[in-house]
Amino acid sequence: MKESLIGIALIAVLPLGITHGTAAEPATDRPNIVFILADDLGWGDLSCYGHERLRTPQLDRLAAQGTLFTQFYVNGSVCSPSRCAFFTGQYPARQRIHGHYADPQQNADRGMSQWLDPQVPNVAALLKASGYATAHIGKWHLGGGPGAPTPQAYGFDYVKSVVSNEPAWIEPAAVLWPKSSTLIVDEALDFIRQHKDEPFYVQAWMLLPHAPLNPTEEQLKPFLNFSSGGAADWAAVPHKTAETIYYASVADLDAQVGRLVHEIDALGLGKNTLIVFSSDNGPEDIHIKNAGHSGVGSAGPFRGRKRSLYEGGIRVPFIVRWPDRVPAGRIDKDSVVAGVDFLPTVCQLVGATPPNAPALDGEDVHDILLGTSRPRRKPLHWEWRFRVFGEPFHRSPQLAIRDGDWKLLMNPDRSRVELYDIKADPAQLDNVAQQHPEVVEKLAAQVLSWQQTLPAGPVEASAGKSDYRWPGTPVPKPAGKKKR
Numbered sequence: 290m291k292e293s294l295i296g297i298a299l300i301a302v303l304p305l306g307i308t309h310g311t312a313a314e315p316a317t318d319r320p321n322i323v324f325i326l327a328d329d330l331g332w333g334d335l336s337c338y339g340h341e342r343l344r345t346p347q348l349d350r351l352a353a354q355g356t357l358f359t360q361f362y363v364n365g366s367v368c369s370p371s372r373c374a375f376f377t378g379q380y381p382a383r384q385r386i387h388g389h390y391a392d393p394q395q396n397a398d399r400g401m402s403q404w405l406d407p408q409v410p411n412v413a414a415l416l417k418a419s420g421y422a423t424a425h426i427g428k429w430h431l432g433g434g435p436g437a438p439t440p441q442a443y444g445f446d447y448v449k450s451v452v453s454n455e456p457a458w459i460e461p462a463a464v465l466w467p468k469s470s471t472l473i474v475d476e477a478l479d480f481i482r483q484h485k486d487e488p489f490y491v492q493a494w495m496l497l498p499h500a501p502l503n504p505t506e507e508q509l510k511p512f513l514n515f516s517s518g519g520a521a522d523w524a525a526v527p528h529k530t531a532e533t534i535y536y537a538s539v540a541d542l543d544a545q546v547g548r549l550v551h552e553i554d555a556l557g558l559g560k561n562t563l564i565v566f567s568s569d570n571g572p573e574d575i576h577i578k579n580a581g582h583s584g585v586g587s588a589g590p591f592r593g594r595k596r597s598l599y600e601g602g603i604r605v606p607f608i609v610r611w612p613d614r615v616p617a618g619r620i621d622k623d624s625v626v627a628g629v630d631f632l633p634t635v636c637q638l639v640g641a642t643p644p645n646a647p648a649l650d651g652e653d654v655h656d657i658l659l660g661t662s663r664p665r666r667k668p669l670h671w672e673w674r675f676r677v678f679g680e681p682f683h684r685s686p687q688l689a690i691r692d693g694d695w696k697l698l699m700n701p702d703r704s705r706v707e708l709y710d711i712k713a714d715p716a717q718l719d720n721v722a723q724q725h726p727e728v729v730e731k732l733a734a735q736v737l738s739w740q741q742t743l744p745a746g747p748v749e750a751s752a753g754k755s756d757y758r759w760p761g762t763p764v765p766k767p768a769g770k771k772k773r
Contacts, residue, residue, distance in 0.1 A: 319639045320563040320611055322416070322490045323477070323553065324631075325546055326375070328368065328428060328499035331572035332604050333589025334539055340587055342515075343536045347547025348608065351566060355610030356619040356658070360711075362627045362691070363570055364650075366602040366673055367595060369430050371569040371628060372494070376411045376431065376443075378632030378649040380670060382743040384409060387674050390432055390452075399675070400746025404432020407442040410644035412632050413490065414444030419641040422446050422484040427473040427494035429453035449476050451496065463503045467538075469496040470545035478552050485556055488639070493549065497542040500573055500580035504537035512536045531575065534583040550610075560612050563638065567628075568605040571595050574679035592717045596677045598685035598698060599717055603671060609658050616660045624657045625665040625691065634658065668692035668732075670739045676751045687753035690736040697722075697732040700753040701740065706733070 333340055337349040337357060364374035369389045370381035377384070385402040396403050413423045425440045429450040432438070439455055440448040449457055451465075458465055458472065465472075477493045509529065513519060516533045518526040546566065553559055572586025574594045586594075593599025607626065609615050629651030636643045637655045652667050669691040677684040686698040686705045694712040699705060708722040708729050722729050758764070 318561070319419075319488050320561050320614075321481075321488055321558060322421075322563045322635060322639075323481075323549070323565070324375075324490075324492050324494075325549070325564070325566045326372070326428075326492070326494040327542060327566070327568040327606075328494070328496055329570060329573045329586060329595060330498055330539070330542075330568035330606065331586040331588045331594075332591060332601065332606060333587035334498075334572065335543075335606055337608075338606055339589055342532070343539060345539065345543040347543045347550070348566065348606075350547070351550060351564065351610055352608045354612070354617050355564070355608060355615050356617075356621055356660075358607040358609070358624065358626055359620065359622045360625045361567065361605060361607030362603050362625070362669055363568070363605055364603075364628045364669070364671065366570050366598060366671070368428075368499075368569050372431055373405055374628040374651075375631045376405070376413075377409050378412075378629050378643075378651045379409070380629065380650045380743075382672055383650075385744050385746070386431075387672070387746065390430060393434055398747065400744070402432075403434065404437040405443075407438050410632075411443055412635055413492070415632070415636060415641045415644070416490045416639065417444045417446070419639055420488060421639070422480075422487055422489040423491075424448070424477070424480045424489070425450055425492045425494070426476045426480070427451065427469075427492070428496055428499075429494070447480055462501055466496060466501065466503055467505045467508060467541070470542050474545045474549045477549060481553065481558070482556065485558060495542060498535060498538045498572075498583075498586060500577065500583055502534050502538045502580075502583040504534060504541065508537040508541050509533060511540065531583050531585045535585050538583070563609070563611040563615070565631075566606065566608040571597070571602040571605060574683070576678050590716050593683050593685060594679055596673065596675070597679075597683045598671050598673055598687075598689040599683060600711070600715060601683070602677075602685070603689075611658075615658055619660065621657070621662055623662045624654070625669070626654050626657060627651060627669050629669075630654045664693065668735060670736055672740060672743065674746065674748045674752050676749050681755040681757045684755040685753075687748070688736050688740060690732050690739075692732060692735070695728055695732060697729060697736065699733060699736070701737065703733075705753060705755070708732070 335345045335348050337352045363371040365371035365381050367389050370386050373381035373386045417423050423445045424447040425445045426449050429440050430452040433454045437454045440450050477491050512533045516526050516529045571588050571594050573580040573584045575584030588601030591600035593601035633643050633649050633651050633653040634655045637653045671689040686700045689698045696709045696711050698707045706722050707720045709717045
């Protein structure tokens with residue numbers, strides 16, 4: 290499924306009268322919040338997460354000044370579902386967001402809504418009702434095209450966005466992508482400077498390292514040693530490898546995040562600003578056409594990539610900094626935290642009342658952010674109704690549940706049942722379903738019951754399959770869709 294640039298919007302609006310929740314008494318020490326979201330950055334793409342060849346000094350510094358989490362999950366294995374979960378605290382399928390938003394026909398063919406309903410409670414509207422100045426800058430991808438609301442309808446005072454409904458940065462991807470991190474950080478800093486004397490919430494949702502990547506010659510130079518011909522003479526380089534292109538793009542993202550953090554500190558705002566950094570899903574697969582020249586993002590030690598429900602598709606970096614409140618230099622290897630937790634946690638930190646209905650799927654984990662490691666109270670669920678690209682090894686079943694150290698993956702018809710002890714086997718290589726039938730039955734009942742609460746819709750015939758055409762096997766006919 291190919292993502293398309295639907296539109297780019299610049300909107301500066303007056304405060305909205307959205308009342309998705311009732312504001313609680315303000316917290317005595319309400320932080321500013323800056324939420325930086327990378328696009329298709331893998332768990333293993335940062336040196337602080339173990340990358341052996343790519344250096345990310347700015348994000349490493351951010352992690353050293355705050356807390357790095359090793360068991361953080363997004364709630365969708367592609368862009369739009371993951372963003373919905375962060376933004377609303379709900380599993381995205383509840384809003385009929387099963388895959389990335391594309392053109393209206395493709396959305397309809399996949400049983401999806403055309404955009405996130407602005408009346409669904411969200412972080413921006415709740416913070417605005419609590420007295421925060423709010424801005425969304427960068428990738429939106431929660432709906433665009435004819436009739437779609439612009440992001441301002443969701444509670445933002447200021448918006449400059451891509452993959453949304455109204456054009457602003459109208460440039461071809463090849464021109465926009467290499468400078469996109471700089472443009473997003475510039476806009477974020479302008480908004481922060483204008484609102485530094487009041488509480489603010491900024492979503493800086495980046496475009497990198499989502500394909501197509503096209504770094505500039507200046508961005509490429511430090512990484513030409515990864516290409517044929519080396520870095521001694523640019524003209525003598527026969528070709529740039531995927532590593533050169535991908536590393537140059539991530540390095541630019543790293544540098545611009547560092548510039549944003551540095552300026553926040555220079556403005557004297559660092560002590561009372563909660564900075565959150567994460568990614569929307571695992572790294573793109575090189576078999577996808579627009580990533581064929583660059584799809585070497587790292588999922589670290591994990592099986593799976595973007596679209597997969599194995600760890601590499603949904604387990605991503607998560608770094609949090611809030612000086613003197615979030616412990617510095619801490620690595621939390623035990624707590625299981627997720628994107629759906631963002632909204633209830635932010636509400637607790639700022640003294641906003643979470644919405645009463647619909648019920649949130651996430652849980653308040655502010656105690657974990659502030660230094661307490663503890664077991665998760667709610668299990669996590671996932672569903673993927675479509676094909677997983679790439680090698681069969683990465684093609685997960687359609688459903689997954691994580692509860693404690695156990696993770697079960699299965700198809701609804703039980704054609705594949707896989708149980709893993711994630712603490713003992715994070716790479717998901719040892720399926721222990723036969724050894725623990727009681728665990729399988731318990732988790733299967735939970736995830737199947739959860740799936741029944743989701744809107745019905747088309748399921749691709751190849752979903753949940755890990756078939757390989759062995760020698761002598763006939764070439765299969767093109768797969769269609771089936772109804773769930």
